[in-house]
Amino acid sequence: MNESSCCRKKAVPRDEAVRKALIHRLNRIEGQIRGVRGMVENEIYCNDILIQCAAVSAALNAFQRELLADHIRSCVADELRAGKDEVVDELLETIQKMMR
Numbered sequence: 001m002n003e004s005s006c007c008r009k010k011a012v013p014r015d016e017a018v019r020k021a022l023i024h025r026l027n028r029i030e031g032q033i034r035g036v037r038g039m040v041e042n043e044i045y046c047n048d049i050l051i052q053c054a055a056v057s058a059a060l061n062a063f064q065r066e067l068l069a070d071h072i073r074s075c076v077a078d079e080l081r082a083g084k085d086e087v088v089d090e091l092l093e094t095i096q097k098m099m100r
Contacts, residue, residue, distance in 0.1 A: 018070050025063045032056045064098060 014022075033056060039049045072091070079087035 012075065014070070022063065022067060022070075025059065025066065029056060029059045029063065032059060068095075068098070 032052065036049060036052050036056060039052060076087050076091055
């Protein structure tokens, strides 16, 4: 990735296996969200909806962890190897935003 790493431009080519894994997770999350909407439309008991919402949150957190790990292994590592230490500050800022 060197000069064209994701830290310097908005689009980044991903390894095909990584891209497929991320898309697969997003498809599952999308299905879970549709399921929650259906539960609300069908007037399902609030507690059951809340439990499903917790499952959606856990799935989204897992997606974020996977994407963050890939970002560190590729984009951040490439930038550090190129001597661009400011990528550490960007990473810390991103993590802080994720933890809000």
